Amino acid sequence: MTSDARPQECYVYITLPDQTAPVTAGRFVLDRDRHGTAIGRFVYGRSYRDRADAVELDPVELKLAPKTYETASMGGVFGALRDAGPDYWGRRVIERHAGIAQFGELDYLLHSPDDRAGALGFGLGAEPPAPRRDFNQTLDLAKLQKIADDLVQEEDMAATPIAAQVEELLLIGTSMGGARPKAVVEDDTGLWIAKFNRTDDKWNHARVEHSMLVLGRRCGLTTSESRVVTIGGRDILLVKRFDREKTKAGYLRARMVSALTLLRAEDSHRSRELWSYVILAEELRRACAEPKKQAQELFRRMCFNALISNTDDHPRNHAIIAKAREWKLSPAYDLTPSAPVSLEQRDLALICGDQGRFANANNLLSQCERFLLTRAEAEAIITDIEAAVRGSWYEVMRAEGVSERDCGLLKGAFVYPGFRQSQA
Numbered sequence: 001m002t003s004d005a006r007p008q009e010c011y012v013y014i015t016l017p018d019q020t021a022p023v024t025a026g027r028f029v030l031d032r033d034r035h036g037t038a039i040g041r042f043v044y045g046r047s048y049r050d051r052a053d054a055v056e057l058d059p060v061e062l063k064l065a066p067k068t069y070e071t072a073s074m075g076g077v078f079g080a081l082r083d084a085g086p087d088y089w090g091r092r093v094i095e096r097h098a099g100i101a102q103f104g105e106l107d108y109l110l111h112s113p114d115d116r117a118g119a120l121g122f123g124l125g126a127e128p129p130a131p132r133r134d135f136n137q138t139l140d141l142a143k144l145q146k147i148a149d150d151l152v153q154e155e156d157m158a159a160t161p162i163a164a165q166v167e168e169l170l171l172i173g174t175s176m177g178g179a180r181p182k183a184v185v186e187d188d189t190g191l192w193i194a195k196f197n198r199t200d201d202k203w204n205h206a207r208v209e210h211s212m213l214v215l216g217r218r219c220g221l222t223t224s225e226s227r228v229v230t231i232g233g234r235d236i237l238l239v240k241r242f243d244r245e246k247t248k249a250g251y252l253r254a255r256m257v258s259a260l261t262l263l264r265a266e267d268s269h270r271s272r273e274l275w276s277y278v279i280l281a282e283e284l285r286r287a288c289a290e291p292k293k294q295a296q297e298l299f300r301r302m303c304f305n306a307l308i309s310n311t312d313d314h315p316r317n318h319a320i321i322a323k324a325r326e327w328k329l330s331p332a333y334d335l336t337p338s339a340p341v342s343l344e345q346r347d348l349a350l351i352c353g354d355q356g357r358f359a360n361a362n363n364l365l366s367q368c369e370r371f372l373l374t375r376a377e378a379e380a381i382i383t384d385i386e387a388a389v390r391g392s393w394y395e396v397m398r399a400e401g402v403s404e405r406d407c408g409l410l411k412g413a414f415v416y417p418g419f420r421q422s423q424a
Contacts, residue, residue: 008106012042012081013121013128016053017324020250022121022128024048025057030076030106038076038105042069057081057120058257059287059320059327060264077105079261084120086112087316115184115191118243118256118321131250142231144183145196185238190246192238203406205336206237211400212308212335213239218396219388221300224331228401235401242331243321252323256330259318262287267316275315276351277302278367285372289326292372296381297329299364299371303382305348306359307389308337309413314349337413344418361386361420390415 009029013022026044033039042062048054049066056064058080061071071078077085085108103111109122114131121128181196197206206228216223225240245252260267262283265274281298285291298318305313317334320327340346347357353366361382368378393414397407 008104010106010110010122010124011126011128012057013123014055014057014255015119015121015131015253016051016055017322018252020247020252021131022119023051024126024128025054025120028078028081028106028122030104033072037072040071040076040078040081042078042081043067055255055322055325057255058261060257060262060283073264074266075105077109079264080118080257081109081120081122083256083258083261083319084112084116084118084122085109086116119253120255141185141194141229141236144185144194145231145234145236149196149199184241189240191241191244191251193241195237195239197235203409204235204402206235207400207402208397208406208410209334209336210237211397211402212310212337213332214400215308215389215393215396216301216304216332216335218392219300219304219385221304222297222329222331223335224333239333242333245323255322255327257320257327258316259283259320260315262320263315265315267314273351275349277348278351278353278370280315280318280350281371284320284329287327288320289328294329295371296373299368299373299378300381300385301332302348302350302352303364303385304335304389306346306352306361306364306419307386307415308335308393309340309346309359309416310336311338311340311346311348311359312336337410339410339413340416342418343412343416344421346416346418359416360418362422386415386419 008031009027012025012028014025015022024045025048026042029041031039031041044054044064044066046066049064054064056062058078060080061078062069062080069078074082082105085105110124112122114121123129181198183194183196185192185194195206195209197204210226210228213223213226224242227238229236229238243254243256245254259280263271263274263276263279265271277298281295284294284298288294301318302313304310312334319330321330322328346359348359349357351357352359353363355363355366364382365375365378368375371378373381394407394411397410398404
């Protein structure tokens, strides 16, 4: 919250399945108790609950019921609302655009644009505004890349005559989370997240991430659609929005909730014990249709991340979506290898098994039953993905335009020696 001690509130809107315009779902109030602790409260509107097509905001904290929900976690912001708000990069751009030094959590929700993740929206009016119809076009990518470079380098744009215009352009596309520069752009097929390389990157992140999405599909994962475009000699990764579907009437929206919300966890170290593939598998079994299919898909992703040394597989990089009433795992995204120094042990961001975060085959197997797999089934999955990664990573990366130099920098990420290290 800001320094103002008065309660802050807003309306929460939702775009229902098969609709393109939002309706008002309820009201969110952010207050403080007598100890100064932020307390969030949410209540569904009666008229919303009475709708035959009403759906829950999420399957964890805000089930559709006639009650007042309350939370003191995460600064008083419910997980589903937090998931619809901006992450590090989006907050940075919003702060620059608004020129306000001290933003509160509610401010970020209200200032984030209409292209936010999922189906929710926020506003001060009881009636939601019309959905936004105009988006950056892929033709604007060169301009957006330049703005992203300027923001990364912390250049002073205040003296630029078109500063307000270009920051407004970039602002349309900052709600998708993550720390790397990005924007949302549109072409004839729909909306894409444009992810820009930074001038200080050690390798070409756009081509490397795209190649990992391709490699993931080769390993049997369901991954996001992506492509790389080159504008002015700079590569830009385009990842298709899986929470939007373009129609003649506008965009259909899917509800989207991060694994952070499913795990009832926070971004900070204080809840790292909840960052767990094992616990997440059980939450998927409770929240999703086809629980066995969802749990086994998660197991594949966990194994793939271990085999490419994706040590940035934190809970915000996993999500469930609902295009209708039922929830399922979203396509995989943000699959990025790293080049750790250690050859013996590498840790993922989420707990994998009995040995914690250790990205090791035996550790991955140790809790396979929680993923609704027999040990034999789990061993077969690990063996298949290991063989595919070992045999294909170089071929796939080179085929997708990753340079020989970058392949050399990252070769140690794939099937590192400690993956088959025997347990002590």
